[in-house]
Amino acid sequence: MNYRKLISDHFSNMPTHKSSDKSGAIVALLAGLAIGGVLGVLFAPESGRKIRGRISDKAMNAADTVKEGFNSAKNNVKNKAQEISQEFENFKSETKSDVKNAADKANEKIQNA
Template identity: 45%
Template sequence: MGKESNAILGLLAGTAIGATLGILFAPDKGSNTRQKLADEAATARDRMTEGAHHLRDQVKETVTHKKESLDHQLNSIVNDVSHKTEDVITSLENKLSDLKAKNKKYQKS
């Protein structure tokens, strides 16, 4: 995404600079040149706004995808830990049962 956003910004900047230089070096009246510059500036602003919105949408999509992936991984980890915890508890209960049985033998003696 970094290369793509740099490419978009470079393209927009190059377009704006090229249009501005073309207008400045074109033989025309000052009022016409100023109007063309204003029009090109508005066009460049609109393109940059569109590019920024596109970039924002890409970032939002990437973040959403990463969040979903992390949520899935977290749920998987919690599920695994829950199963392991259940296994440990069962094992401890079995050991406790064995210890209680041994203790009863010693108390009878």
């Protein structure tokens, strides 16, 4: 049996929608990491103290990575909020100017009538 053809036919018939929801991939990644960690501990030839130290180091690295990602997201949101606030202020001042000009023109027409 030609497995390559079977696999390529199977994947070519799959729907190709691109979802923006990445939660399934994140859950799968975390599950894979957990399973890999457990298997690594079970089959490790090192002592418990060394393994616990490595696990602790990796947990600290993971925590640092999460903190960096959170701070990056927080900064992105803050920058976007400032950008939107500035755009709103510009819109508000342009609108005030347009309304004032329209009122001035209306007053001129009323005075000249």
